[in-house]
Amino acid sequence: CGICKENIKKYKCKSCSIPYCSLDCYKKHQLTPCEQLQQKQPELINEDKNPSKNILLFTTLDTVQPEKLELLKNCDTLKNLLYNPHLRQLLREIDTATDGYRAIKAAMMEPLFVEFADECLKIVEPLDSNNDDVII
Structure with missing residues:
Protein backbone atom coordinates (compact mmCIF):
# COMPACT_ATOMS: atom_id res chain seq x y z
CA CYS A 1 0.00 0.00 0.00
CA GLY A 2 1.34 3.39 -1.00
CA ILE A 3 -0.47 5.10 1.89
CA CYS A 4 0.09 3.02 5.04
CA LYS A 5 3.12 1.04 3.73
CA GLU A 6 1.90 -1.97 5.72
CA ASN A 7 -0.68 -3.99 3.77
CA ILE A 8 -0.82 -5.47 0.28
CA LYS A 9 -2.19 -3.11 -2.36
CA LYS A 10 -5.64 -3.98 -3.73
CA TYR A 11 -6.75 -0.78 -5.48
CA LYS A 12 -5.35 2.21 -7.39
CA CYS A 13 -6.29 5.89 -7.33
CA LYS A 14 -7.92 6.86 -10.64
CA SER A 15 -6.09 10.18 -10.74
CA CYS A 16 -2.51 9.36 -9.76
CA SER A 17 -2.43 5.51 -9.73
CA ILE A 18 -1.06 5.28 -6.18
CA PRO A 19 -1.88 1.85 -4.77
CA TYR A 20 -3.90 1.53 -1.56
CA CYS A 21 -5.26 -1.34 0.50
CA SER A 22 -8.48 -0.20 2.14
CA LEU A 23 -11.21 2.40 2.45
CA ASP A 24 -9.32 4.01 5.34
CA CYS A 25 -6.22 4.50 3.18
CA TYR A 26 -8.37 5.78 0.31
CA LYS A 27 -9.91 8.38 2.61
CA LYS A 28 -6.47 9.43 3.89
CA HIS A 29 -5.26 9.80 0.30
CA GLN A 30 -8.28 11.94 -0.63
CA LEU A 31 -7.32 14.48 2.04
CA THR A 32 -4.35 15.61 -0.06
CA PRO A 33 -4.32 16.49 -3.79
CA CYS A 34 -2.86 13.87 -6.11
CA GLU A 35 0.74 14.61 -7.15
CA GLN A 36 0.50 13.50 -10.78
CA LEU A 37 -2.73 15.43 -11.28
CA GLN A 38 -1.01 18.66 -10.16
CA GLN A 39 1.90 18.02 -12.53
CA LYS A 40 -0.43 17.57 -15.52
CA GLN A 41 -2.33 20.83 -14.99
CA PRO A 42 0.55 23.20 -15.89
CA GLU A 43 1.07 21.29 -19.14
CA LEU A 44 -2.57 21.83 -20.08
CA ILE A 45 -2.31 25.53 -19.28
CA ASN A 46 0.79 25.86 -21.46
CA GLU A 47 -1.00 24.18 -24.36
CA ASP A 48 -3.89 26.65 -24.12
CA LYS A 49 -1.54 29.63 -24.23
CA ASN A 50 -0.33 28.73 -27.72
Whole structure:
Protein backbone atom coordinates (compact mmCIF):
# COMPACT_ATOMS: atom_id res chain seq x y z
CA CYS A 1 0.00 0.00 0.00
CA GLY A 2 1.34 3.39 -1.00
CA ILE A 3 -0.47 5.10 1.89
CA CYS A 4 0.09 3.02 5.04
CA LYS A 5 3.12 1.04 3.73
CA GLU A 6 1.90 -1.97 5.72
CA ASN A 7 -0.68 -3.99 3.77
CA ILE A 8 -0.82 -5.47 0.28
CA LYS A 9 -2.19 -3.11 -2.36
CA LYS A 10 -5.64 -3.98 -3.73
CA TYR A 11 -6.75 -0.78 -5.48
CA LYS A 12 -5.35 2.21 -7.39
CA CYS A 13 -6.29 5.89 -7.33
CA LYS A 14 -7.92 6.86 -10.64
CA SER A 15 -6.09 10.18 -10.74
CA CYS A 16 -2.51 9.36 -9.76
CA SER A 17 -2.43 5.51 -9.73
CA ILE A 18 -1.06 5.28 -6.18
CA PRO A 19 -1.88 1.85 -4.77
CA TYR A 20 -3.90 1.53 -1.56
CA CYS A 21 -5.26 -1.34 0.50
CA SER A 22 -8.48 -0.20 2.14
CA LEU A 23 -11.21 2.40 2.45
CA ASP A 24 -9.32 4.01 5.34
CA CYS A 25 -6.22 4.50 3.18
CA TYR A 26 -8.37 5.78 0.31
CA LYS A 27 -9.91 8.38 2.61
CA LYS A 28 -6.47 9.43 3.89
CA HIS A 29 -5.26 9.80 0.30
CA GLN A 30 -8.28 11.94 -0.63
CA LEU A 31 -7.32 14.48 2.04
CA THR A 32 -4.35 15.61 -0.06
CA PRO A 33 -4.32 16.49 -3.79
CA CYS A 34 -2.86 13.87 -6.11
CA GLU A 35 0.74 14.61 -7.15
CA GLN A 36 0.50 13.50 -10.78
CA LEU A 37 -2.73 15.43 -11.28
CA GLN A 38 -1.01 18.66 -10.16
CA GLN A 39 1.90 18.02 -12.53
CA LYS A 40 -0.43 17.57 -15.52
CA GLN A 41 -2.33 20.83 -14.99
CA PRO A 42 0.55 23.20 -15.89
CA GLU A 43 1.07 21.29 -19.14
CA LEU A 44 -2.57 21.83 -20.08
CA ILE A 45 -2.31 25.53 -19.28
CA ASN A 46 0.79 25.86 -21.46
CA GLU A 47 -1.00 24.18 -24.36
CA ASP A 48 -3.89 26.65 -24.12
CA LYS A 49 -1.54 29.63 -24.23
CA ASN A 50 -0.33 28.73 -27.72
CA PRO A 51 -3.37 28.73 -30.00
CA SER A 52 -1.14 28.60 -33.11
CA LYS A 53 -0.70 24.85 -32.50
CA ASN A 54 -4.41 24.38 -33.21
CA ILE A 55 -4.23 23.99 -36.97
CA LEU A 56 -7.48 23.64 -38.89
CA LEU A 57 -7.19 20.71 -41.27
CA PHE A 58 -10.29 21.72 -43.21
CA THR A 59 -12.93 24.38 -42.88
CA THR A 60 -16.64 24.51 -43.56
CA LEU A 61 -19.21 27.27 -43.49
CA ASP A 62 -19.77 26.45 -39.80
CA THR A 63 -16.10 26.56 -38.80
CA VAL A 64 -15.44 29.11 -36.07
CA GLN A 65 -12.15 30.95 -36.40
CA PRO A 66 -9.68 30.53 -33.50
CA GLU A 67 -9.80 34.27 -32.75
CA LYS A 68 -13.55 34.04 -32.10
CA LEU A 69 -13.07 30.94 -29.94
CA GLU A 70 -10.57 32.86 -27.82
CA LEU A 71 -13.39 35.29 -26.91
CA LEU A 72 -15.27 32.46 -25.19
CA LYS A 73 -12.74 32.11 -22.40
CA ASN A 74 -13.20 35.74 -21.38
CA CYS A 75 -16.97 35.45 -20.87
CA ASP A 76 -17.99 35.51 -17.20
CA THR A 77 -21.46 34.13 -17.98
CA LEU A 78 -19.92 31.04 -19.59
CA LYS A 79 -17.52 30.62 -16.68
CA ASN A 80 -20.43 30.73 -14.24
CA LEU A 81 -22.40 28.18 -16.27
CA LEU A 82 -19.41 25.84 -16.31
CA TYR A 83 -19.39 25.69 -12.52
CA ASN A 84 -22.45 23.45 -12.85
CA PRO A 85 -21.33 19.79 -12.64
CA HIS A 86 -24.36 18.64 -14.65
CA LEU A 87 -23.36 20.86 -17.58
CA ARG A 88 -19.76 19.66 -17.40
CA GLN A 89 -20.98 16.05 -17.48
CA LEU A 90 -23.17 16.80 -20.52
CA LEU A 91 -20.18 18.33 -22.31
CA ARG A 92 -18.03 15.30 -21.49
CA GLU A 93 -20.71 12.98 -22.85
CA ILE A 94 -20.91 14.97 -26.08
CA ASP A 95 -17.13 15.04 -26.40
CA THR A 96 -16.77 11.28 -25.98
CA ALA A 97 -19.88 10.24 -27.92
CA THR A 98 -19.46 8.08 -30.98
CA ASP A 99 -22.40 9.87 -32.63
CA GLY A 100 -21.84 13.57 -31.91
CA TYR A 101 -24.98 14.69 -33.73
CA ARG A 102 -27.19 12.42 -31.63
CA ALA A 103 -25.44 13.49 -28.42
CA ILE A 104 -25.95 17.19 -29.16
CA LYS A 105 -29.56 16.55 -30.16
CA ALA A 106 -30.16 14.86 -26.79
CA ALA A 107 -28.32 17.62 -24.91
CA MET A 108 -30.51 20.24 -26.59
CA MET A 109 -33.42 18.84 -24.57
CA GLU A 110 -31.69 20.11 -21.41
CA PRO A 111 -32.46 23.79 -20.69
CA LEU A 112 -29.04 24.20 -19.06
CA PHE A 113 -27.25 23.07 -22.22
CA VAL A 114 -29.47 25.28 -24.39
CA GLU A 115 -28.55 28.25 -22.20
CA PHE A 116 -24.86 27.37 -22.59
CA ALA A 117 -25.13 26.96 -26.36
CA ASP A 118 -27.03 30.25 -26.72
CA GLU A 119 -24.40 32.09 -24.72
CA CYS A 120 -21.63 30.62 -26.90
CA LEU A 121 -23.47 31.67 -30.05
CA LYS A 122 -23.97 35.22 -28.73
CA ILE A 123 -20.20 35.54 -28.50
CA VAL A 124 -19.18 33.68 -31.64
CA GLU A 125 -21.99 34.94 -33.90
CA PRO A 126 -23.37 38.14 -32.39
CA LEU A 127 -26.71 39.22 -33.84
CA ASP A 128 -26.49 42.19 -36.15
CA SER A 129 -28.86 44.86 -34.83
CA ASN A 130 -29.49 46.02 -38.43
CA ASN A 131 -30.55 42.54 -39.50
CA ASP A 132 -33.93 41.63 -38.07
CA ASP A 133 -34.27 38.46 -40.18
CA VAL A 134 -34.26 35.25 -38.22
CA ILE A 135 -32.80 32.20 -39.93
CA ILE A 136 -34.38 28.92 -38.94
